[in-house]
Amino acid sequence: MKDVQTFFLLVDCNNFYVSCERVFNPSLEDMPVIVLSNNDGCVISRSDEVKVLGIPMAAPIFQYKNEIKLHNIKLFSANFPLYGDMSRRVMSIVARHAPKMEVYSIDEVFVHIKGISHDRVQYFAKKLRHRIKKEVGIPVSIGIGTTKTLAKAANYLAKRTVSSHGVFLLCSCGQTDICSHAQIDNHLQQMDVGSVWGIGRKTRAFLHNHGIYNASQLKHLDHAWTKRELHKPGLETVLELQGVVVKKLENLHKSKKSIICSRSFSKPVTTLEHLSEAVTEFVARAAEKLREEHELTSIITIYIATNRHRKHDKQYTQSLSIPMPAPTADTATLIKTAQNILTKIYKQGYRYKKALAMLSGLMRDDSLQDNLFGSSFTPQRKQLMATLDTINTTWGSNTLMFASQGIAKPWRMKRAMRSPRYTTKWDELVFVH
DNA sequence: TCTGGGGTCCTAGGACCC
């Protein structure tokens, strides 16, 4: 029982959105596949075959027209309802087998296992990986470490080490050969410092300037220097690489601090009328999410921006936050305030590309109890909103909507290459024989 | 012609108070 330890595992779906498309369209297997962002603008998921071609993440797709033609790359518009549903299936399998877990993103989940040997934890990971592939069809990689940051690093190595078969252990307990500090440093040397969890573009450039190129060098940095130059988050990363647990598993459903709805427009918007329609729709969507979370908002922010990539265009971005007279989740009230804000920040003569609605200063909708005096969000309004949400959930979003959301919507986003919503829309289900 | 969306946390600096 000597080698019993506490481990963090990171289960990460490989090329998640592409893998989702492949589950329902097996002919895509071994083909180069790309999933695009809204408006079919940027690359947001790439198959291995695409990565090999050197097409980077977040690349604007129009810059790679030639490669797409030459290599017959299959393109898909993002199909988030499908990906969300597939994510829930993966997570529910993990939940069945893991004692404690934290869903970290749509395609990643941390697992915490106490009092287990190295062999057992690796066996557990292999079985879990196999089960997810078999039951949902999604390939995953699993990184195992004694901290979250080491589990992340192990996951990075799992994806790049063929012999690991998708499971990689990074442990520095020193009890076995593979867990010696020398071994860990060996592995971390293979990793660019910018690939460490928490080290972004700016910090990577700073570290490279100081001669720190790989994760092992980062791990051995002086604490005082790190705190001074990289502040608290940087020091936490260094400690975690050394095996000190700083980031715990966040187990509970944390309530959000803000809710955002923003979209880029498929073509530039110039009139206040169309901009107002877009903003209204974003506010309505944000308010819907607010009620799903059973929260009220007390601050609303509207932001509008021109296309910063068009250097020759006149540029203008502006935002304004206004506190609500009383916390509310009433779409009509929020729309009124939002339109008010918009008339204050809108300037004529610009080609707008993007707008955003943000609700913040959130509180539980039961926290005010009977203390809603002075609030326009009366029980009657609350009931009306609930009815609106029920209808839109049952019959599809925007079955009922506010007139100011507009009908024509020339700014609506483009999704020319979306796959069917196999798992969430009956009428789009295709039967394969 | 065409460049995503939704979040969190931290820090610095200003306002304000005694």
Next chain:
DNA sequence: TCTGGGGTCCTAGGACCC
């Protein structure tokens, strides 16, 4: 022209994550 010190709170902006 000189003109404290310390604390708190808030906000904007930056950096990061997926």
